[in-house]
Amino acid sequence: MSAPPRILLIEDEAAIAALVREALEEGGFVVDWCDHGEEGLRVAAAGGHDAIVLDRMLPEIEGLSIVRRLRAAAVAAPVLMLSALARAEDRVEGLDAGADDYLGKPFEPFELVARVRALMRRATNPLPGAVMLFGELEVHVKARRVHRAGQHVALSPREFDILKFMMDHAGDVVTREMLLREVWGLNFDPQTNVIDVSMSRLRQRLDEGFAGPVIETVRGAGFRLLGGVAP
Amino acid sequence: MNLPGTRQSLVLGVAAQVALAIALASAVVFAAIYSEVRHSTRALAQAAIDADLAGLVEADAAEGPAGLSRRIADRLAFSPGAGDKPYYRLEDSARRVLAGNLPAWPDARPEVSPAGQLRLGDGATVQYRATLLRGGYRLLAGRAVNGAEAWLARLAGLFAAALVAMAALAFAIGRAAGARLNARLAAIGVVLGAFGREGAPAAAPVADPGDEIDGLTAQINSLLERTRHLLAARQELSNIIAHETRNPLMHVSARIARARAQGLTGEVDQQLAAAQDSIRQLQRMLDALLDIAASEAQRGEMNSLPELDLAELARRLVELYQPSAEDLGLRLEAEIAPQVPMRGEPVQMSSLIGNLLDNAFKYGAGGGWIRIAVAPGPVIVVEDRGPGIDPALREGIFERFRRAARGGASPAGHGLGLALVRAVAERHGLTARVEDGPGDEGGRGARFVIA
Known part of the structure; x- marks a missing residue:
């Protein structure tokens, strides 16, 4: 068995750090914690971490400038930025600065773990194959065709984009915010359940004629593809 | 210059x-x-x-x-x-x-x-x-x-020549002095014009000892300095508010999640789930308030805004909202010009249009029809055939927490949507108003115009 992935956590508040650490360790990661921005930069530059979880509001140095310096120093590990600044505009700032993902506080532990896993997968396997397989689902990327348990499922272009994105993150939670950004190319916080409506249509198409669902709603977080194969 | x-x-x-x-x-x-x-x-x-x-x-x-x-x-x-x-x-x-x-x-x-x-x-x-x-x-x-x-005759000629020479000299001196004055005014203009942009000069140059313009420049500089401090203080306050509320909420939320992970069922689990929803709602309201405050602080400040195509943004939003409209039995008509270039903050403009559509879905759904038009200007119109808004209440609906001003049942929401619409419009040098829509027997309808 290969060594467990190592995460570098840069967070100044011990209480939050403890929460994050606990969640990540439960998720099977090894966590190195730095409570100081400059020290975190040094440790990150030394390498050896599979991902970096970085708080945006550190007392002596801004998280945004840490990301910029990490990128300037060609540190390859993907960065997940945590922040109490969680409005859409704040998230765009963080991503523009070079963070690979941005998670607003408060977040739930499983969401953090899911995001970190997604980041690492993206980092190690950036190009999806021509055919993506997960559970009963089979997605032909180029032909934009979808099969469930061998049966063709007709999807609208947008529905296909949603499913394709979920296949990229198969097994992990994708949030509404991620879907909005990656599928619709929009950054803002809708006040109504517009994403859920599109998601429920996709679900209806995928589930028609089958007993069990392939997409589960994770309350307060987002959606997840289910990998189980129906008996 | x-x-x-x-x-x-x-x-x-x-x-x-x-x-x-x-x-x-x-x-x-x-x-x-x-x-x-x-x-x-x-x-x-x-x-x-x-x-x-x-x-x-x-x-x-x-x-x-x-x-x-x-x-x-x-x-x-x-x-x-x-x-x-x-x-x-x-x-x-x-x-x-x-x-x-x-x-x-x-x-x-x-x-x-x-x-x-x-x-x-x-x-x-x-x-x-x-x-x-x-x-x-x-x-x-x-x-x-x-x-x-x-x-x-020679004397008259001499006088005429002297006259022309004096006028020309006066004009040349005036122009040269004017050009110097212009250059100094332009230097102030550059600093004022670049205010708020990344890497903008902090202050216009002031000579010491200075003349009247240096005095004026010094005052402008101190005004800019004060404005910068106020903006920084506002930003810091809003960051602190976010930080000091979200970190504790983070602990509450994590504890609730942990408790629910113990495999609770029934009433207890439902109560905890409701608590989590309340926390999320509180966050959304806080974010909306901070969004409004950020837009208000940047009102009319167009310098730092990037170019964006509002038409493209609107098309994506319409596509996002279309399935919801169908679910509600609404016909959502879009009349969007091929291109609507403007200087705008994409997140804020998305929120503006999104909130107008949310609002029309909430209050105008009864009319079965909603239309959004986006034209160069930019002009954004969102109209519905719902019950409309009493003229006496029209100003009020753009204020914070005024959702009760609209008749009928009060749908869920933080009541800040239209306040955000107006704040974002004004931040972009636009105005927000509401008038009677193309109503029919169902009601007078409402037409929101951002222009």
Whole structure:
């Protein structure tokens, strides 16, 4: 068995750090914690971490400038930025600065773990194959065709984009915010359940004629593809 | 270098006006001097001629016309240079010429002893006085004044040249001074124009010791400094609010999640799930308030905004909202121009359109129809055939927490959507208003216009 992935956590508040650490360790990661921005930069530059979880509001140095310096120093590990600044505009700032993902506080532990896993997968396997397989689902990327348990499922272009994105993150939670950004190319916080409506249509198409669902709603977080194969 | 946004130069106009004023004043002074000099020159010449004539009249009294003729001949014999050559003419009562060199008698009646000037065929200008002698004889004495007249003409030319030179110099000095002034104003303009942009200069240059403009610049700089501090303080406060509420909520939320992970069921689990929802709702409200505050703080500040195509943004949003419209049994019509370029913050403009659509879905769904139009300007119109809004309440609905102002049931939401719409519109130099929509029997309808 290969060594467990190592995460570098840069967070100044011990209480939050403890929460994050606990969640990540439960998720099977090894966590190195730095409570100081400059020290975190040094440790990150030394390498050896599979991902970096970085708080945006550190007392002596801004998280945004840490990301910029990490990128300037060609540190390859993907960065997940945590922040109490969680409005859409704040998230765009963080991503523009070079963070690979941005998670607003408060977040739930499983969401953090899911995001970190997604980041690492993206980092190690950036190009999806021509055919993506997960559970009963089979997605032909180029032909934009979808099969469930061998049966063709007709999807609208947008529905296909949603499913394709979920296949990229198969097994992990994708949030509404991620879907909005990656599928619709929009950054803002809708006040109504517009994403859920599109998601429920996709679900209806995928589930028609089958007993069990392939997409589960994770309350307060987002959606997840289910990998189980129906008996 | 002109200030951005100026069409004509104040400085050039002032320089031209100063030059004109100096030219006019000089012209008046020069004209007065010239007229005085000319008058004195002619008076002097006339005095000499009059004295000459008086001598000749005395000679006539003493020696008669023959003696007078002799005197005239003598004087002509002593004639100096052509510049002030003397001219005489003595005629008897029958108009026969007895003496003198003036070829013809001018149009002058000797009875009144007139003085005057005449021009001869050879170009000489002769100033003269004529008089009537005893026995009907008449006598004219004169002198060429070409030298003096030429001198007067030169003087006039000199004055005119001086006038032109002074006006030109005044204009040039005015322009040069103006250009310096303009450059200094432009330096202030650059700092003001770049305010809020990344890497903008913090202050306009101030000389020490300075003049009035330096004084003004110093005040502008201190105003900019204060504004910067206020903006930074506002940003810091909003960051602190976010930080100090979200971190504790993070602990609460994590504990609830942990408790629920223990495998709770039934009433307890439902209560905890509801608590989590409440936390999320609280966050959304807080975010909306911070969004509004951020937009209000940046109101009208267009410099730092990127170019964006509002049409493209609107098309994506319509596509996002279309399935929800269908679910609600609504027809969502979109009339979006191919391109609507504007300077705008994409997140904020998305929120603006999204909130207008959310609002129409919530309150206008009863009419079964919603239309969004986006046109260059930019102009955004979202209208519905719902119950509409009482004219008396229209201003109020754009204020925070005013959702109760709209009749009927109060759907879920934080009541900040339209406040955010107005704040974002104003942040982009636009206005938000609501009017009657294309209502039918179902109600008056509502039309929201951002323009």
